[in-house]
Amino acid sequence: MPKIVRFHNIGGANVLRIEELPLSEPGKDEIRLKVETIGLNRAEVMFREGQYLEEPILPSRLGYEAAGTVDAVGSGISDIKIGDRVSTIPAFSIGRYGVYGESAIVPGCAVARYPDNLSTIEGAAIWMQYLTAFGALIEIGQLKKDNTVLITAASSSVGLAAIQITKAVGALVIATTRGVEKKQFLLDVGADHVIVTDEEDLAESVMTVTSGRGASLIFDPIAGHVLEKLANAAALRATIFEYGALSREPTIFPLFLSLKKGLMIRGYTLFEIVKDAEKLARSKRYIYDRLQSGALKPIIDRTFPLEAIVSAHQYLESNQQKGKIVVTV
Amino acid sequence: MPKIVRFHNIGGANVLRIEELPLSEPGKDEIRLKVETIGLNRAEVMFREGQYLEEPILPSRLGYEAAGTVDAVGSGISDIKIGDRVSTIPAFSIGRYGVYGESAIVPGCAVARYPDNLSTIEGAAIWMQYLTAFGALIEIGQLKKDNTVLITAASSSVGLAAIQITKAVGALVIATTRGVEKKQFLLDVGADHVIVTDEEDLAESVMTVTSGRGASLIFDPIAGHVLEKLANAAALRATIFEYGALSREPTIFPLFLSLKKGLMIRGYTLFEIVKDAEKLARSKRYIYDRLQSGALKPIIDRTFPLEAIVSAHQYLESNQQKGKIVVTV
Numbered sequence: 001m002p003k004i005v006r007f008h009n010i011g012g013a014n015v016l017r018i019e020e021l022p023l024s025e026p027g028k029d030e031i032r033l034k035v036e037t038i039g040l041n042r043a044e045v046m047f048r049e050g051q052y053l054e055e056p057i058l059p060s061r062l063g064y065e066a067a068g069t070v071d072a073v074g075s076g077i078s079d080i081k082i083g084d085r086v087s088t089i090p091a092f093s094i095g096r097y098g099v100y101g102e103s104a105i106v107p108g109c110a111v112a113r114y115p116d117n118l119s120t121i122e123g124a125a126i127w128m129q130y131l132t133a134f135g136a137l138i139e140i141g142q143l144k145k146d147n148t149v150l151i152t153a154a155s156s157s158v159g160l161a162a163i164q165i166t167k168a169v170g171a172l173v174i175a176t177t178r179g180v181e182k183k184q185f186l187l188d189v190g191a192d193h194v195i196v197t198d199e200e201d202l203a204e205s206v207m208t209v210t211s212g213r214g215a216s217l218i219f220d221p222i223a224g225h226v227l228e229k230l231a232n233a234a235a236l237r238a239t240i241f242e243y244g245a246l247s248r249e250p251t252i253f254p255l256f257l258s259l260k261k262g263l264m265i266r267g268y269t270l271f272e273i274v275k276d277a278e279k280l281a282r283s284k285r286y287i288y289d290r291l292q293s294g295a296l297k298p299i300i301d302r303t304f305p306l307e308a309i310v311s312a313h314q315y316l317e318s319n320q321q322k323g324k325i326v327v328t329v
Numbered sequence: 330m331p332k333i334v335r336f337h338n339i340g341g342a343n344v345l346r347i348e349e350l351p352l353s354e355p356g357k358d359e360i361r362l363k364v365e366t367i368g369l370n371r372a373e374v375m376f377r378e379g380q381y382l383e384e385p386i387l388p389s390r391l392g393y394e395a396a397g398t399v400d401a402v403g404s405g406i407s408d409i410k411i412g413d414r415v416s417t418i419p420a421f422s423i424g425r426y427g428v429y430g431e432s433a434i435v436p437g438c439a440v441a442r443y444p445d446n447l448s449t450i451e452g453a454a455i456w457m458q459y460l461t462a463f464g465a466l467i468e469i470g471q472l473k474k475d476n477t478v479l480i481t482a483a484s485s486s487v488g489l490a491a492i493q494i495t496k497a498v499g500a501l502v503i504a505t506t507r508g509v510e511k512k513q514f515l516l517d518v519g520a521d522h523v524i525v526t527d528e529e530d531l532a533e534s535v536m537t538v539t540s541g542r543g544a545s546l547i548f549d550p551i552a553g554h555v556l557e558k559l560a561n562a563a564a565l566r567a568t569i570f571e572y573g574a575l576s577r578e579p580t581i582f583p584l585f586l587s588l589k590k591g592l593m594i595r596g597y598t599l600f601e602i603v604k605d606a607e608k609l610a611r612s613k614r615y616i617y618d619r620l621q622s623g624a625l626k627p628i629i630d631r632t633f634p635l636e637a638i639v640s641a642h643q644y645l646e647s648n649q650q651k652g653k654i655v656v657t658v
């Protein structure tokens with residue numbers, strides 16, 4: 001019987017248990033994946049804690065991203081066959097289809113091939129990060145070469161994907177990080193400027209770098225009291241994407257700054273992209289091509305074995321990582 | 330010497346004084362208006378209280394909207410001549426150019442003719458309300474026939490302008506008002522549905538009216554705790570325009586709702602339109618044509634003589650009015 005990660009109570013990392021469960025068969029329009037690698041995401045931490053957009057039904061599976069080989073296909077599936085090397089696109093219920101484990105059933109529309117030049121470890125570090133960043137910056141934000149993009153929590157996998165996508169377009173990247181430890185790393189991966197927020201005033205630094213104009217696109221998963229700072233750092237008519245709730249403080253809407261500057265503050269998740277067949281197809285094509293050319297390249301922080309899933313989650317929550325944490329099965 | 334309204338201290342309506350000041354001459358690119366009517370706006374109340382986007386330099390004039398006859402033109406003005414019947418567009422400093430008084434100097438680019446079928450009283454009730462509503466709903470919001478527009482504080486002059494513009498496009502209007510007194514009035518001026526917020530749950534009522542879809546465009550000058558309700562009443566991917574700060578409470582950003590629904594919450598003032606020559610020309614043409622055809626028609630609540638300017642401001646703040654308050658000079 002395959003090992004599957006589930007939790008029976010909401011709570012910290014140690015609610016995660018590895019259990020042996022009977023092998024399931026894919027239903028109509030579903031496929032079964034023999035999982036080789038699992039990409040970890042903040043969404044799973046929030047889901048495990050009962051803080052996510054979706055509520056867990058206990059005991060619950062979890063997990064959005066895995067790479068592996070298709071080992072069974074349900075009825076209605078025509079474009080995927082047993083033996084295909086694919087990875088999952090987070091276009092399903094995290095609880096119902098959770099991919100943490102040796103075997104996972106997912107909807108057939110939620111898997112995609114990835115270029116041969118990527119390893120299976122990199123394969124679990126593609127769709128969440130690049131679709132999230134692509135959807136906001138390119139599909140909605142219409143990012144252009146002359147934009148200045150401010151990327152907060154820039155060392156996360158989505159932050160790094162946003163840096164790569166922005167640089168692929170040729171626009172200017174200002175990245176933020178709390179401590180000085182990750183500054184050089186962010187410069188090395190392509191940020192034009194890095195603001196260390198423990199030491200520098202965010203808005204002041206952005207204004208200095210942009211000669212007083214401010215950032216035209218802002219991509220932020222933190223919210224809370226950070227939003228006011230971002231509004232101060234924003235250019236006239238800037239768009240601020242809020243795509244997470246890392247701070248967990250109440251978020252004050254910067255009313256007067258938004259009136260003065262005509263700011264657009266937009267809640268965003270990648271579900272806007274993955275639930276729209278046309279947008280998803282366009283986004284997948286864009287990302288696949290650039291993964292193949294090397295313009296986009298997943299950055300892996302480290303790997304953990306499946307048995308160490310609790311430690312892997314604890315490490316994810318420690319904010320030490322620079323890039324994706326991947327679990328190997 | 331012309332009578333001019335100024336205030337020497339920030340504060341309540343009774344800081345307003347009528348003073349006789351020497352007649353000024355228009356400078357380069359300016360014109361002088363013999364004022365016949367003055368349209369009152371919330372902006373002037375907030376400015377007088379030191380709560381506006383612009384800080385008063387005391388003693389300060391005030392006022393954005395007047396109608397009258399041009400009685401002097403400065404150098405550089407070619408398209409306006411003495412005797413022209415015009416009204417002002419709020420495209421200037423409210424303190425430096427304030428139009429409350431018998432005579433006002435304003436930039437030549439900030440006056441416009443209005444159709445002959447409108448009275449001089451209606452002439453002071455055009456540009457602030459229709460440019461504000463047009464800019465948000467049509468120019469930025471791209472209002473279409475199949476949209477549902479939720480308009481809060483709907484009995485204000487801008488709210489009524491938004492109702493008229495939405496109905497001219499053929500979209501559905503849901504208007505809100507606090508008490509039941511103004512409900513019939515709002516239905517009479519074109520609202521398809523009116524929600525009395527003292528008696529009904531805003532989001533629930535909007536969902537009932539829209540068969541659970543919610544409002545696709547929301548136009549709100551209140552903010553504060555109302556924003557959360559609006560987010561609940563919003564459709565997927567709705568745009569919420571915040572164009573004022575009537576509530577004066579802190580405004581919480583509805584983070585989880587905005588993530589779930591992909592909401593866009595946008596600060597907006599008409600300055601986005603009036604400071605952009607191309608947008609202003611397009612907007613003026615649209616409004617002029619529809620004023621001439623009768624599709625748009627300013628709704629005047631009542632008039633006050635200039636001597637009663639303090640009472641006029643007190644009445645504005647009482648929220649009893651249904652439409653524009655105009656001062657006759």
